[in-house]
Amino acid sequence: MTINIGVIGTGAIGREHIRRCSQVLQNSRVVALNDINRSNCEQVINELGLDAQIYDNAHDLINDTAVQAILVTSWGPTHEEFVLACIKAGKPVFCEKPLAVTAQGCLNIVEAEINAGKKLVQVGFMRPYDSGYRALKEVITRGDIGEPLMLHCAHRNPSVGDAYTTDMAITDTLIHELDVLRWLLNDDYVSAQVIFPRKTRNASSHLRDPQIVLLETTRGTRIDVEIFVNCDYGYDIQCEVVGELGIARLPEPVSVQTRSAAKLSTAILTDWKKRFIDAYDVELQDFIDNVASGEMTGPSAWDGYAAAVAADACVAAQNSGEILPVKMPPKPAFYA
Amino acid sequence: MTINIGVIGTGAIGREHIRRCSQVLQNSRVVALNDINRSNCEQVINELGLDAQIYDNAHDLINDTAVQAILVTSWGPTHEEFVLACIKAGKPVFCEKPLAVTAQGCLNIVEAEINAGKKLVQVGFMRPYDSGYRALKEVITRGDIGEPLMLHCAHRNPSVGDAYTTDMAITDTLIHELDVLRWLLNDDYVSAQVIFPRKTRNASSHLRDPQIVLLETTRGTRIDVEIFVNCDYGYDIQCEVVGELGIARLPEPVSVQTRSAAKLSTAILTDWKKRFIDAYDVELQDFIDNVASGEMTGPSAWDGYAAAVAADACVAAQNSGEILPVKMPPKPAFYA
Amino acid sequence: MTINIGVIGTGAIGREHIRRCSQVLQNSRVVALNDINRSNCEQVINELGLDAQIYDNAHDLINDTAVQAILVTSWGPTHEEFVLACIKAGKPVFCEKPLAVTAQGCLNIVEAEINAGKKLVQVGFMRPYDSGYRALKEVITRGDIGEPLMLHCAHRNPSVGDAYTTDMAITDTLIHELDVLRWLLNDDYVSAQVIFPRKTRNASSHLRDPQIVLLETTRGTRIDVEIFVNCDYGYDIQCEVVGELGIARLPEPVSVQTRSAAKLSTAILTDWKKRFIDAYDVELQDFIDNVASGEMTGPSAWDGYAAAVAADACVAAQNSGEILPVKMPPKPAFYA
Amino acid sequence: MTINIGVIGTGAIGREHIRRCSQVLQNSRVVALNDINRSNCEQVINELGLDAQIYDNAHDLINDTAVQAILVTSWGPTHEEFVLACIKAGKPVFCEKPLAVTAQGCLNIVEAEINAGKKLVQVGFMRPYDSGYRALKEVITRGDIGEPLMLHCAHRNPSVGDAYTTDMAITDTLIHELDVLRWLLNDDYVSAQVIFPRKTRNASSHLRDPQIVLLETTRGTRIDVEIFVNCDYGYDIQCEVVGELGIARLPEPVSVQTRSAAKLSTAILTDWKKRFIDAYDVELQDFIDNVASGEMTGPSAWDGYAAAVAADACVAAQNSGEILPVKMPPKPAFYA
Known part of the structure; x- marks a missing residue:
């Protein structure tokens, strides 16, 4: 059909x-x-x-x-x-x-x-359709690392244009983590905090880059996401889940390993479009x-709404510097 | 259409x-x-x-x-x-x-x-349709490692049934390397030798396992392929190309890296059907x-013929223990 | 002599x-x-x-x-x-x-x-005498990754006895990071915050484990240190420095890589005494x-004092849940 | 004393x-x-x-x-x-x-x-005093990979001077493998063969480089050693032991892993003097x-003699192109 x-x-x-x-x-x-x-x-x-x-x-x-x-x-x-x-x-x-x-x-x-x-x-x-995230979820679900307690994540771009603003680090960039981590953990966010480290000289004058977003879920799992959109070296998505019995890590994209010019190396993508193609x-x-x-x-639609609510809290947390609640109504039975 | x-x-x-x-x-x-x-x-x-x-x-x-x-x-x-x-x-x-x-x-x-x-x-x-081999060929073709001089390869299965015979290591197993390495190097074989290392106790009585096949190409590139069909630990395909300026290696299949039980590890496939799916x-x-x-x-069809000729030479080399020529007629213009 | x-x-x-x-x-x-x-x-x-x-x-x-x-x-x-x-x-x-x-x-x-x-x-x-940290400092000092902006660290033990208390995560465990990271960055701390993720079931009833300590330095570099003293899987020290141009990572201890039982793995230490022996x-x-x-x-002695001041601030931050200043007097010329 | x-x-x-x-x-x-x-x-x-x-x-x-x-x-x-x-x-x-x-x-x-x-x-x-080889031997002796069947080794230098001759690949370079592999396997050589792959353009006119030496031991273990003294990219010693149950690999020297300029990489040594310092x-x-x-x-002294006998056989095999016996008298009880 x-x-x-x-x-x-x-x-x-x-x-x-x-x-x-x-x-x-x-x-x-x-x-x-x-x-x-x-x-x-x-x-x-x-x-x-x-x-x-x-x-x-x-x-x-x-x-x-x-x-x-x-x-x-x-x-x-x-x-x-x-x-x-x-x-x-x-x-x-x-x-x-x-x-x-x-x-x-x-x-x-x-x-x-x-x-x-x-x-x-x-x-x-x-x-959630990426084979790497799916494999990671499978490892978690199978219980290999016990209950997830902490997630250490990073979302890095080599560079962004001048039109990219500080809040876009949340609404355009972090939005993907806000969705996929809810799915990965089967959990919801309850608080958000944003930290601004020393700024890279490679960011435009109006942009605070990098940023670190700290999230807490209903089960108490703590997530830190480094957002660094002028990291220079490549497009790099990291996700490490620390559980009660071990740690599982999102696979790196496949690459030919080479030994040349005194380096053992694999390529890192520079184009985000290829990462989840x-x-x-x-x-x-x-x-x-x-x-x-x-x-x-x-x-x-509920997932879209949840990501939007979390993003709003993160943007507010960028501005206030405080730990802010992420206020979600209970999930309707319709979406269970 | x-x-x-x-x-x-x-x-x-x-x-x-x-x-x-x-x-x-x-x-x-x-x-x-x-x-x-x-x-x-x-x-x-x-x-x-x-x-x-x-x-x-x-x-x-x-x-x-x-x-x-x-x-x-x-x-x-x-x-x-x-x-x-x-x-x-x-x-x-x-x-x-x-x-x-x-x-x-x-x-x-x-x-x-x-x-x-x-x-x-x-x-x-x-x-030749596998993304890993294609990436490897791209690295070679781009000249990153210079002209290929040696290939170190392995074709390992966890185990085989009793019906698997010594010559099937060539005709059923090595046949894939015989094809893909010609394609990878854009070259043809000129000689073959087979070495029988100490036999694993896990092989059936009539089977010589592992084996090492040594191939030489028209340009003098030397290839060694370890064939080990009762290697116990997994289905594992290795291909390392040593060039004049460096080395490139076939990527391992993607896997979640874990830290647990005092080991940092990634999974190795055990089912060959998943390797090139x-x-x-x-x-x-x-x-x-x-x-x-x-x-x-x-x-x-020419590629099929070339693989068959090489396989015949390898089987003969299994039996003779000698370095045997691989006799291929020149490639017809029709297939250029 | x-x-x-x-x-x-x-x-x-x-x-x-x-x-x-x-x-x-x-x-x-x-x-x-x-x-x-x-x-x-x-x-x-x-x-x-x-x-x-x-x-x-x-x-x-x-x-x-x-x-x-x-x-x-x-x-x-x-x-x-x-x-x-x-x-x-x-x-x-x-x-x-x-x-x-x-x-x-x-x-x-x-x-x-x-x-x-x-x-x-x-x-x-x-x-600071460990060859790994020294190599890491050399990479930073050489400018390979530009100015350090963020450090992601972890200090994990497989388990601790019942006598280990929540503040000991700072005074006995984090104290090493408090010292070595000052040395690595040639910088001082200005604020500290402690976050308590979901507790592992493997910790004794009185112990909050894991913990995440967030530190800020005078230059604005942000440090997160995961302290997880009942992580089960091994003794594991991680330190990743994110700079303006790239990332450098503390080497893992040397270990034989094996392929066996469907796993590609290296050993992780379980005994802390061997890590920096x-x-x-x-x-x-x-x-x-x-x-x-x-x-x-x-x-x-000044380094000992600085670590003690930072540790005091971290313990206070454990109790208050707030972002607290780390108040250090200026370094006397005597120690310059 | x-x-x-x-x-x-x-x-x-x-x-x-x-x-x-x-x-x-x-x-x-x-x-x-x-x-x-x-x-x-x-x-x-x-x-x-x-x-x-x-x-x-x-x-x-x-x-x-x-x-x-x-x-x-x-x-x-x-x-x-x-x-x-x-x-x-x-x-x-x-x-x-x-x-x-x-x-x-x-x-x-x-x-x-x-x-x-x-x-x-x-x-x-x-x-035999290198911590990496010792760790490798420990893995073998502990039985983690079963009985050794094959060894895949490489001895690579970035370049050699014009005075380096083809036989020195055996007497100056391979000599280290000839010793350490006997020790690693607790075994002796019985035959040797030398293969000359396509020559690198970076070798001097009189030097055949790379070479592959094939050795057989009394227990039938088969060893291949790639000797490549103008490999350009670094000083690199590889040793992979394939056993009945798995594979163990000589550790790479410790190095800081970096992500920069679209590469995830670790350094390879270029100076042999640092490798076993x-x-x-x-x-x-x-x-x-x-x-x-x-x-x-x-x-x-017996080990020195055994290495010399094996080296002589390898040099003869370079010249004859044939598979030659390595003729060792039985080990005197004095050295047991």
């Missing part, structure tokens, strides 16, 4: 997802496109040789009966509106990060979905399979 | 490839099956929910105009006949190892293909893409 | 140092012993075949003109008295941790030494060499 | 050993020196502040009753004469490699020692301790 997909937003990420749905994944076909700039749609259709209809209005695309599922990859501030429309139309929707630009917007989606009585939303958090395929295939089976199992 | 595929032989490997072609890969559809046991075909059709026709005769399947490409995954001794029939029918054929059970059989296929005037055959050597997908997708494009670029 | 050494306190550490001075190191000879239990001295003399005099009173040992340098390895609360007596006698003294049981006690020693006008004290911090030799040889040359260059 | 040592030959190695005996080791004192150039002795005495007598004739030094043990570090061709003189004088002698320049010369020493009725000779093979201290201390205890336990 092939799923007919409509895509709203044909920018960089949208185009990548369209390519996946048409050339890589099973059982998917892109049949409808919308973009604020119609010519972008035409270009994508030409480039990828699609047989797809262009809609000038995203809502028309959503409501077209030929469209069975929607990918929302438009500008962030439009996500809430389009996702709500998909829910209203009763159609499964895959929405790229952020689900909404505010926690309240995410909550609106959660409530709409609950009212609709059916899970329809998958948020574009790809790390396989996870994007798995993530979208899962969405398509879930549309086919009628049951959404990926990162939910 | 979806390719209609016919499969001859629905045993373990055949079934896996049928699953790939129907559930994993792009642009392929299994439309025809043949097996010496018709009920095997029925079972596969039921299990995988295929819409495929069963042929009692493999040649009828090959000649059915609805079938655009053939996978030969039947019993080894039948390969030559079916591949020749595919060539005669002018249809692309993917043939699992061995291409033929004798070097002469492989040569018959090579000659038939040359006479047909078109490359139609891909042999099921999957290692992704490569099988890439290999078959490449075949399908090549069928669609009309140009075969994977391991060729 | 052989240095005649007197040793006060012949318990476990004292005995080890006596063995070093008599059997391992150059230019040292143990000529005088004191212990609250005279028979302990006799036993050590017999065991090691020493030609040494026993003193019933430590002050008599200190003042004996035959004794050129003193090792204080007695019970902690006696250290201050004996070190002050050595200073008064104008004799070089090596004092095991702690220099004194209070920061004020350390300060008394500092002041006495300054008044004496000559550096005479070396505190028994051995990590070579550093003790280097440390004491340095003391002896310094006695001979007349210039003390090892960890000074 | 301090041993009075006389040293014959004050070149580079001699000077290093004199420094060790006077400044690093316990219970040793250099009291006598001889060199074909008397001024060399004077220079060493001045540099190291020795209180030592100079002898114009090595035999006078050997026979001086004040000299309790002798180090022979003169020109290789003189070793046999001086070692025989030491045996005649009944004095323990440490002789640098080679024990003699021919196997027959070594055998002369063996016979003299047996006739003298007392082990007096230690040959300067330092690798600690082993020299342990080796000579062992000699001195053995002189004191009256029982020689280090590498014996």
Whole structure:
């Protein structure tokens, strides 16, 4: 059974997802496109040789009966509106990060979905689909290291542009850890603190870089995440879980080991796009399979909301310097 | 463009490839099956929910105009006949190892293909499709380690059954290195020697295990391959290329690193089927893409022949204990 | 030139140092012993075949003109008295941790030494003598990773006895990091915070284990140290320095890598005594060499005082849960 | 008890050993020196502040009753004469490699020692004193990997001068493996073969580099040693022991791991002198301790002879290209 997909937003990420749905994944076909700039749609259709209809209005695309599922990859501030429309139309929707630009917007989606009585939303958090994180979770779940007590994490980029601001370290960068660590631990955050170490000279004048975020979960597990977006040396994601009986570590990406010029070395990626490239395929295939089976199992609207609430607390903690609570309502039975 | 595929032989490997072609890969559809046991075909059709026709005769399947490409995954001794029939029918054929059970059989296929005037055959050597070997080849090709001078390799299995004989260390096990190392070095073998170290007590009485095969290439590169099929500890493939300026090493499979019980460790695979599991997908997708494009670029009939000639020399060297020549005719321009 | 050494306190550490001075190191000879239990001295003399005099009173040992340098390895609360007596006698003294049981006690020693006008004290911090830490400092000093911005450290023991209390995580365990990290960074602490993660079930009821200590230095470098004294898996010291251009990591102890039973592994120590065993030799040889040359260059009384002040702040931070200042007076020119 | 040592030959190695005996080791004192150039002795005495007598004739030094043990570090061709003189004088002698320049010369020493009725000779093979090889031997002896079946070794130098000839790959380079692998396996060689891979462009015109030496032991264990003395990238000693149950590997030298410039790397040594620097201290201390205890336990004259016999076979195998026997008489009970 092939799923007919409509895509709203044909920018960089949208185009990548369209390519996946048409050339890589099973059982998917892109049949409808919308973009604020119609010519972008035409270009994508030409480039990828699609047989797809262009809609000038995203809502028309959503409501077209030929469209069975929607990918929302438009500008962030439009996500809430389009996702709500998909829910209203009763159609499964895959929405790229952020689900909404505010926690309240995410909550609106959660409530709409609950009212609709059916899970329809998958948020574009790809790390739970990464084979490394999955292997790490398996080790934890199998009990190899006992109960997790502490996580030491790092999210490092070689450099960022001048437009990158201090709060984006939370909303654009840490947001991935905020999602994947909840999933990894099957736990929720209760407090957040942000520490600003000595600043690297390589950061722009307005940016505080690096930062260390300290999180506490309901079970008391403590997480530290170093965010260092001008670390110079590479794109590097680290996650070490310290349990009661041992430690497990997220695998490094595969690389040829060489001995040359007095060094034993392996390469570190510099391009973030390559780090989780396989996870994007798995993530979208899962969405398509879930549309086919009628049951959404990926990162939910509630997960999107939880990440937004935690991110808000972290941004507040950046500003106050204090240890702040992360206030989450109890998880509705709907998402259990 | 979806390719209609016919499969001859629905045993373990055949079934896996049928699953790939129907559930994993792009642009392929299994439309025809043949097996010496018709009920095997029925079972596969039921299990995988295929819409495929069963042929009692493999040649009828090959000649059915609805079938655009053939996978030969039947019993080894039948390969030559079916591949020749595919060539005669002018249809692309993917043939699992061995291409033929004798070097002469492989040569018959090579000659038939040359006479047909078109490359139609891909042999099921999957290692050149493995991301690790590809990364290793990239390092070599980029010149990072200079010209390759020596290769130190190992092919280890935890254990083998009693039916495994000394010559199978060459024909079933080393055969993969014989193929992939030619590809890695873009070179051919000129001599072979086999050494029998002290035997492990874990091998059956009739089996000489481990063995070390020494190969020499036309450029003088020297290769040693340890074959140890009762190594006890795991399935482990090693390949280290020593060049004029440095050394590059085939990556180990990804694994979570743990610290527990006084050990810092990563897991070693024990099941060979998992080691190159992704490569099988890439290999078959490449075949399908090549069928669609009309140009075969994977391991060729010539590659199958070259591996067979080298294997014959190695088996002879097992018996003689001497350094024996590997006599290959010059590569026909057809395969350049 | 052989240095005649007197040793006060012949318990476990004292005995080890006596063995070093008599059997391992150059230019040292143990000529005088004191212990609250005279028979302990006799036993050590017999065991090691020493030609040494026993003193019933430590002050008599200190003042004996035959004794050129003193090792204080007695019970902690006696250290201050004996070190002050050595200073008064104008004799070089090596004092095991702690220099004194209070920061004020350390300060008394500092002041006495300054008044004496000559550096005479070396505190028994051995990590700056460890080849691993020295190699790490060399990498930092050479500028390979730019200015240090963050340190991620861990101090893990497999288990501790029931007598180990929550504050001992600072005064007995972290004290080593408090010393060596000042030395590594050539910097001082300005604030401390302690976080208590979820407690391991393997800790005794009264002990909070693990703990995370957060330190800030005058240059703004941020340090996190995980202290986990019932980590179960081994004795493990980690130190990762994140600089502006890269990261450098304290080497793991040497170990044979094995492949067996489906694991690629190296051993982790379980006995802390083996971790820095070579550093003790280097440390004491340095003391002896310094006695001979007349210039003390090892960890000074000021270093002992600084560690004590930082430890006091960390213990207070354990109790308050707050970020507390570490108040150090400026370093006297005497110690520059 | 301090041993009075006389040293014959004050070149580079001699000077290093004199420094060790006077400044690093316990219970040793250099009291006598001889060199074909008397001024060399004077220079060493001045540099190291020795209180030592100079002898114009090595035999006078050997026979001086004040000299309790002798180090022979003169020109290789003189070793046999001086070692025989030491045996005649009944004095323990440490002789640098080679024990003699021919196997027959070594055998002369063996016979003299047996006739003298007392082990007096230690040959300067330092690798059995290296902590890495010792740890490796411990793993083997403990049975962790079962019985050794194969050894894969490498001995690589970044480059050698023009004076280095093809046979020196055996006599100067492989000689260390020939000794240490016998010790590691507690076994003897029975055959040797040498293979010449494609030559590196970095070797001088007359030098065949790299080489691969294949050895067989009495128990059937097979050893391959890659000798590559212009490998460009560093000084690198590898030794991997493949046993019936697993594999153990000689540890790499300790190094700080760094992440910088898109590489995760550790340093490889380039200077061979640093690789086994600690082993020299342990080796000579062992000699001195053995002189004191009256029982020689280090590498014996028989070990020196065995290495010489194996080296002769390897040089012959370089020339013949054939698999040649290594003909060793049975080990005399004297050396059991």
